[in-house]
Amino acid sequence: MRYCLTTAALAAGVAFMTAAAASATDLEVTHWWTSGGEAAAVGELAKAFDATGNHWVDGAIAGSGGTARPIMISRITGGDPMGATQFNHGRQAEELVQAGLMRDLTDIATKEKWTEIVRPKSLLDSCTIDGKIYCVPVNIHSWQWLWLSNEAFEKAGVAVPKDWNEFVAAAPALEKAGIVPLAVGGQPWQASGAFDVLLAAVGGKDTFLKVYQDKDAAFAAGPEIGKVFKAADDARKMSKGTNVQDWNQATNMVITGKAGGQIMGDWAQGEFQVAGKVAGKDYSCLPGLGLNPMIATGGDAFYFPLLKDEAKSKAQEALATTLLDPKTQVAFNLKKGSLPVRGDVDLNAANDCMKKGLDILAKGNVMPWTDQLMSQDTQKQKEDLFSEFFSNQGLTVEDAQKRFADIVSSAD
Amino acid sequence: MSETYPKRPSQLFRNLSAKIASVPMILTAVVVFAGGTAWTVLYSFTNSKLLPRFSFVGLDQYYRLWAAPRWGVAVENLAIYGVLSLIFSLAIGFLLAALLDQKIRFEDTFRTIFLYPFALSFIVTGLVWQWLLNPDFGVQAVVRGLGWESFTFNPLYDASIVIYGILIAALWQGTGLVMCLMLAGLRGIDEDIWKAARVDGIPMWKTYLFIVIPMMRPVFITTIVIIASGIIKVYDLVVAQTSGGPGIASEVPAKYVYDYMFFAQNLGQGFAASTMMLLSVIIVVVPWAYLEFGRARRG
Numbered sequence: 007m008r009y010c011l012t013t014a015a016l017a018a019g020v021a022f023m024t025a026a027a028a029s030a031t032d033l034e035v036t037h038w039w040t041s042g043g044e045a046a047a048v049g050e051l052a053k054a055f056d057a058t059g060n061h062w063v064d065g066a067i068a069g070s071g072g073t074a075r076p077i078m079i080s081r082i083t084g085g086d087p088m089g090a091t092q093f094n095h096g097r098q099a100e101e102l103v104q105a106g107l108m109r110d111l112t113d114i115a116t117k118e119k120w121t122e123i124v125r126p127k128s129l130l131d132s133c134t135i136d137g138k139i140y141c142v143p144v145n146i147h148s149w150q151w152l153w154l155s156n157e158a159f160e161k162a163g164v165a166v167p168k169d170w171n172e173f174v175a176a177a178p179a180l181e182k183a184g185i186v187p188l189a190v191g192g193q194p195w196q197a198s199g200a201f202d203v204l205l206a207a208v209g210g211k212d213t214f215l216k217v218y219q220d221k222d223a224a225f226a227a228g229p230e231i232g233k234v235f236k237a238a239d240d241a242r243k244m245s246k247g248t249n250v251q252d253w254n255q256a257t258n259m260v261i262t263g264k265a266g267g268q269i270m271g272d273w274a275q276g277e278f279q280v281a282g283k284v285a286g287k288d289y290s291c292l293p294g295l296g297l298n299p300m301i302a303t304g305g306d307a308f309y310f311p312l313l314k315d316e317a318k319s320k321a322q323e324a325l326a327t328t329l330l331d332p333k334t335q336v337a338f339n340l341k342k343g344s345l346p347v348r349g350d351v352d353l354n355a356a357n358d359c360m361k362k363g364l365d366i367l368a369k370g371n372v373m374p375w376t377d378q379l380m381s382q383d384t385q386k387q388k389e390d391l392f393s394e395f396f397s398n399q400g401l402t403v404e405d406a407q408k409r410f411a412d413i414v415s416s417a418d
Numbered sequence: 419m420s421e422t423y424p425k426r427p428s429q430l431f432r433n434l435s436a437k438i439a440s441v442p443m444i445l446t447a448v449v450v451f452a453g454g455t456a457w458t459v460l461y462s463f464t465n466s467k468l469l470p471r472f473s474f475v476g477l478d479q480y481y482r483l484w485a486a487p488r489w490g491v492a493v494e495n496l497a498i499y500g501v502l503s504l505i506f507s508l509a510i511g512f513l514l515a516a517l518l519d520q521k522i523r524f525e526d527t528f529r530t531i532f533l534y535p536f537a538l539s540f541i542v543t544g545l546v547w548q549w550l551l552n553p554d555f556g557v558q559a560v561v562r563g564l565g566w567e568s569f570t571f572n573p574l575y576d577a578s579i580v581i582y583g584i585l586i587a588a589l590w591q592g593t594g595l596v597m598c599l600m601l602a603g604l605r606g607i608d609e610d611i612w613k614a615a616r617v618d619g620i621p622m623w624k625t626y627l628f629i630v631i632p633m634m635r636p637v638f639i640t641t642i643v644i645i646a647s648g649i650i651k652v653y654d655l656v657v658a659q660t661s662g663g664p665g666i667a668s669e670v671p672a673k674y675v676y677d678y679m680f681f682a683q684n685l686g687q688g689f690a691a692s693t694m695m696l697l698s699v700i701i702v703v704v705p706w707a708y709l710e711f712g713r714a715r716r717g
Contacts (some may be wrong), residue, residue, distance in 0.1 A: 020692040076680035100468075101467060129668050192660075193661065194666075253661070381467070382684075383467065385488075386678065386681055390486075390487075390488045390666055394666045395578055396665065397664035
């Protein structure tokens with residue numbers, strides 16, 4: 007084994023777990039859902055799985071996906087696989103599947119007709135490699151939201167904007183009132199994500215796909231993308247003075263009215279809920295920045311490493327079934343603030359913003375997201391570029407676009 | 419006591435038990451350090467992604483590395499941080515040690531206070547200084563609160579000086595140890611030398627500069643090695659304090675290696691970067707070791 011030494015050491019550190027009830031089959035499930043709302047959502051999954059007569063052994067790894075994924079991967083490659091593990095479906099686990107370390111779920115999928123119940127279809131496509139299904143999508147998280155603080159706009163004496171252009175126009179008034187117009191935290195993925203959202207909203211779906219799916223470098227250097235960079239330039243000017251790192255601190259600026267708005271995925275909604283804010287009254291949300299109401303179908307999925315243990319393999323099947331169960335889907339997604347992966351469930355308890363999302367989903371205005379289109383390597387290069395672009399006003403729009411086109415040309 | 423000496427045993431079997439006992443460590447050194455290093459260098463010439471894959475691409479990873487703006491920033495930061503951190507921690511550490519050496523009262527208390535930050539990890543240090551240097555809560559806010567409204571001290575959010583913000587935290591954490599090492603060195607100087615210098619009427623600063631410091635050469639070398647290894651591997655401090663920001667302004671090479679190996683799932687690129695780090699260490703260490711040990715053998 008090529009990885010033996012390092013992984014053995016890592017695995018030894020991670021494999022620590024408590025003994026559980028002996029009667030049921032224990033299945034360790036690793037994930038990186040550790041914030042309050044996320045933990046509650048995972049609790050729902052565990053409850054549903056325990057009800058099948060098995061036992062969910064929780065393997066939460068703190069520190070978000072970036073920290074958790076290397077640990078999960080080294081456990082799988084190091085010969086100490088867990089029973090099931092979370093990844094963002096798309097290309098994160100691609101090489102593990104190609105190396106034959108992941109379990110083929112096609113049989114269960116055909117038996118339970120996943121292709122019919124999972125909506126939109128692109129979710130299952132992201133789980134499919136060479137015609138075989140390797141993961142179970144559990145939710146849809148979309149990036150394309152602009153969260154606005156109604157209080158901040160009231161203070162600045164302007165109406166709450168209906169789309170990105172109005173927002174840009176309102177920025178000087180916000181600044182005059184001592185409010186940072188757009189909160190963008192210091193973590194690199196936030197800047198990169200904000201640009202992708204702008205690309206999809208200002209440029210539209212086709213432009214987005216031309217760049218990230220077809221990897222057309224000449225197009226990425228062209229005037230169409232120049233417009234997007236212009237918008238990104240507005241965004242970086244509006245984000246000056248944010249002075250926070252984490253995304254939830256940036257969201258908090260919007261919650262407390264210190265910032266006018268934030269471009270962030272629908273997970274930000276959990277923060278508003280915890281703070282006791284009401285959608286539509288205290289804060290507004292604009293899917294697709296109000297320009298292009300679209301929802302990207304990124305999200306979370308569970309993968310199942312190939313196990314030798316017969317009983318555990320059985321338990322894996324039970325878990326796969328449980329995850330897509332309508333009841334589990336509702337209970338989990340309500341707590342998580344994400345959208346369910348099946349269209350035939352009823353989400354009455356959803357709030358205004360979630361309903362907007364469900365509406366768009368029902369209309370079929372969906373598109374794939376960067377996790378599904380590009381390798382982590384390319385995404386990291388993009389993050390480096392945009393975190394520099396947002397913090398360094400000296401980096402001109404033209405230079406940044408040139409570097410962006412370079413990244414697109416070598417993207418995979 | 420016998421009169422006849424037995425035949426001299428073979429050199430190989432002298433201290434046999436000691437040699438057997440050190441076999442595991444030798445194996446570890448050879449397999450893990452040397453073997454792992456060679457493996458890393460070899461795979462830096464491949465296009466390994468998430469899993470190591472032996473498909474040779476020549477120097478591609480290195481071309482990409484040196485074309486990446488982020489790597490350039492990282493190398494430049496390490497150079498600034500390295501030079502300044504070496505100079506300042508030696509200078510401040512020695513100064514503190516010399517002051518403590520003046521037979522002052524409460525020496526133990528001061529020594530504890532100065533050494534205390536060293537008991538904190540870089541992660542804690544980084545977080546503490548992240549708050550201290552935060553413009554809305556830290557030093558700047560306090561001074562402004564005292565009435566100097568236009569006072570500006572905001573290194574962590576200013577790309578051009580952020581590396582100095584990190585340097586401040588590193589010095590706060592590290593000089594205590596340097597001071598202790600220096601103090602130990604100073605205490606090792608024979609009292610008679612001070613007396614002789616005093617009899618000859620040599621001023622104190624001259625005694626320090628031209629007699630004591632040259633005598634403390636071994637202590638200085640140990641200290642420099644400790645500081646230098648800390649400089650090359652600086653990572654956690656940056657992660658805790660700025661996570662490389664604002665933008666990529668405070669990136670360091672070790673962070674590039676980690677990010678590309680694990681976040682970007684591009685082992686080849688990470689290996690190429692770590693090979694460059696190894697190379698830079700070799701360039702510094704080999705001439706020094708040659709001078710140091712070569713001279714010892716000749717002398």
